Amino acid sequence: MDAAKSGRNLTEVLVACVERFEPDPGPEPGTSEHTEAEFEAMAEALLREYKPKDLWVFAYGSLVWNPEFEFVERRRATAHGWHRSFCLKLTRWRGTRELPALMLALDRGGSCNGLAYRLPRRGHAEQLALLLLREIDANPPTNVPRWISVKTDSGMLRALAFVAARDGMAYAGKLPMDEVAQVLAHAAGHWGSAAQYLYRTVSMLKEQGIHDRNLWTIQRLVAEEIERSLAVASKA
Numbered sequence: 001m002d003a004a005k006s007g008r009n010l011t012e013v014l015v016a017c018v019e020r021f022e023p024d025p026g027p028e029p030g031t032s033e034h035t036e037a038e039f040e041a042m043a044e045a046l047l048r049e050y051k052p053k054d055l056w057v058f059a060y061g062s063l064v065w066n067p068e069f070e071f072v073e074r075r076r077a078t079a080h081g082w083h084r085s086f087c088l089k090l091t092r093w094r095g096t097r098e099l100p101a102l103m104l105a106l107d108r109g110g111s112c113n114g115l116a117y118r119l120p121r122r123g124h125a126e127q128l129a130l131l132l133l134r135e136i137d138a139n140p141p142t143n144v145p146r147w148i149s150v151k152t153d154s155g156m157l158r159a160l161a162f163v164a165a166r167d168g169m170a171y172a173g174k175l176p177m178d179e180v181a182q183v184l185a186h187a188a189g190h191w192g193s194a195a196q197y198l199y200r201t202v203s204m205l206k207e208q209g210i211h212d213r214n215l216w217t218i219q220r221l222v223a224e225e226i227e228r229s230l231a232v233a234s235k236a
Helices: 012-018 036-049 124-135 177-186 194-207 213-235
Strands: 056-059 073-090 101-118 143-152 155-164
Touching: 012 194, 012 213, 036 124, 036 143, 056 143, 073 155, 073 177, 073 213, 101 143, 101 177, 101 194, 124 143, 124 155, 177 194, 177 213, 194 213
Parallel strands: 056 155, 101 155
Antiparallel strands: 056 101, 073 101, 073 143, 143 155
16 A cells, blocks of 8 residues: 555654754764855856756755745656665764764666756856755765756756765665664754654655655654654653
8 A cells, every 4th residue: 555545644743743953063074065166166067067048956855845046937857867865874964973864865766756946047157056055965075966857748858956976975875764764753953853854855745746655655654763752752
């Protein structure tokens, strides 16, 4: 039976039970933060690689529910050759050194249904620099920008997406869904809990009519793990 139609689903109430904010530990040893000039140079390099008339961004995770950029059009889109995966390990933002979190990225293989946003035609370099600042995890990065092809009802588009570099320090690889759920049910950082990140992603995808079977299974497992932990705590 479909996970979305059976068992417990993650809710705002359950997320509130594990929501917390931890101090920011700063960059992982061996990494640093990019400078503003470095982000600007990366944006210019991307535009030299592909100079779009219309700048499209493919969203599959937090950009679905919190794009933080101005857009003039939004379409459902499918990226073939890539799949949505909790394959990035975070030791800040929604995790800590002691309890790392996991974040979504595009990993190779399969397909991913998401949203394509068309940004205004002005200021592409500035828009990209701000997007890179938000999305790139560290220097050197594991979540890297790449132009990919996505399919929409109106045809194929070339869009910027953030994909996992498998040789990156933060690449976690393909993990069992129950292991992913354990992490997401307990991890939190200075941006809040990993459970909140999952809940907002699942909720917005559902609102847009997008169903990811693996993601729905993970959210059910996270809900069950939170309930189990609360039951144990109540008996202590």
